Amino acid sequence: MAVKRVLSVLLTLFAITGILLAQAAPLIKAGDTLQLICAEEPSINQDYRVTSDGLILVDFLGAVKVAGLTEAQAADKIAKQLLDEKILKKATVSVKLVSPEIKMVKFSGAVKLAAETAWKQGMTLADVIRLAEILPETDLAKVQIKSADSKIQIADTTKGENPVLLPGDEITFFKKAETTPPVDPKNPPTDPEVPVQQGDATKVTLKGKVTLPGTYDITANLTLRELLVRAGGFTEGANLNSISLDRSGAKRSLTLPTDNDFRIQAGDIITVDDRPKSTLFVILDGSVRRPGRYEISEGTKLSELIKLAGGFNNGAQTSKIKIYSTGNERPREINFEDIVLGYRGDINLTTGQTIEVPGPRTETSLKFGAKERTAAGPIALLLLFGS
Known part of the structure; x- marks a missing residue:
């Protein structure tokens, strides 16, 4: 009997502790930002903003009500839905309330x-x-x-x-621009091993992917790194492995950080080249103005592709855009309005993907293998079987 009493007391204490911990945990509310991580399906790993209805919009699942739940309860709910709907065989999910970033x-x-x-x-x-x-x-x-x-x-x-x-x-x-003593143009320093004399100054030209391209005064022992700092650093897309130097017609390539301390001389022309962009291809099909195969650069977003295609046709079901990726039989279904309204981030496209935009709901859905394509019913039958 004594053992039973002890066990009963312990169970009661555990239950009370669980209730207190649950009460202490903050509850999710509208307007909160949640960080969702699923170990088995990284494509849904991102920050989600809770709508005024207490929902978050998760790929594959759609709207999930999380308002009034703790982080742990929300994670359990999402994991259960991923399993119940047979999207995953195993779902390890965590949900964390994150503070909005201070701008x-x-x-x-x-x-x-x-x-x-x-x-x-x-x-x-x-x-x-x-x-x-x-x-x-x-x-x-x-x-x-x-x-x-x-x-x-x-x-x-x-x-x-x-x-x-x-x-x-x-x-x-x-x-403000500093005044510098003139330099004898007949005797500019040219030997990279001979330092410029203190007080001498001349010009160097900096071009390409830097914040402030132009002509700069150079002084004693000016290095490549110091010149780039003066120019405000690099702009997006700069290729740090391809910095071209033209010195009196002789050309060579510089790289960073290897050539940080390379000494600049009078008359040098330095060009920071563009980083080469990978060319990708995707197929855009369905209810857009210009469907077809598109060559895009690395980092192109779904919204940018839609703009390239001239936008959606009237009646396009923008809430049911499907993205097929190589090696995945099940497509991702995207609600384009969620991107426009900021409920989710834009989609980075990868090579080989097929993006399908369904047409008006009155169209008949026809299956071609694992994918669905739409066409008006009678016309589609004529196309398939002839007249």
Whole structure:
């Protein structure tokens, strides 16, 4: 009897502990952001925003109600649905509440304070200038604004330009152009092993995939790395393994970081080349204006492909787009509106995929192997069997 009482007490304590832990765990609510990870199906691993109805929209499953559940309960529910619908034979799922990313604006360069600050709606360049505390040598006629997608804008605040800033903008302040003593054009330094004399300065041309291409003064023992820093670094797509040097007609290739300390000389022309892009192909079929086979570059998104094809036809079922990948019999079904509304990220396309956009619901579905294609009923029969 004593043993039974002890076991009963222990079971009661375990039950109470479980209830308390469940109560302590935060509950998911509308507007939350969830990080979903499934070990067996990485394609659904991403952050999901909970809709006003308490739903998240998961590939293969569609809408899953998670509001009012704990992280563990939501993970169990998603895993159970993946198994019940025979999408996976085993489902190891975790769900985690994540804080929305704080949007920032960074500023650096020729200012007293180089830092970052939280972005606010309506923030302008003038707000950043006040925070950064400019120096006497700061060039306010050439302030660089680099957006989150690497686009460059130069603002001249001396002419009243005061652009509105966006989340992720990086502001760079430069020094005013320094005056340098002239160099005898008949005797420019040419030997890479002979250092430039202190105080001498001349020009080097920097072109290609850098933030600020142009002509730069060079001083004593200027290295390739220092020159690239002056130019604000690289832009997206720069090929660090293909930097071309033209020195008095003699050409050679430089690479980073191997040639970080390569010394720059008068008259050098340096070009940072584009990174070669892989060419992929996909097939876009169904209710779009220009279906067919498309050659695309690496990193192309589904929305970009739809634009290339001229958009959807009237009546296209954009909530049931199917993506077939090589080696997978079961297609991914995508609701394009979820991408447009920001409920899920855009889809990175890979080579060999077939994307099908179903037409109006009145069309008859015909099966060709593992895939479904649509055509108007009577016309489809004529095409298949003849008149």
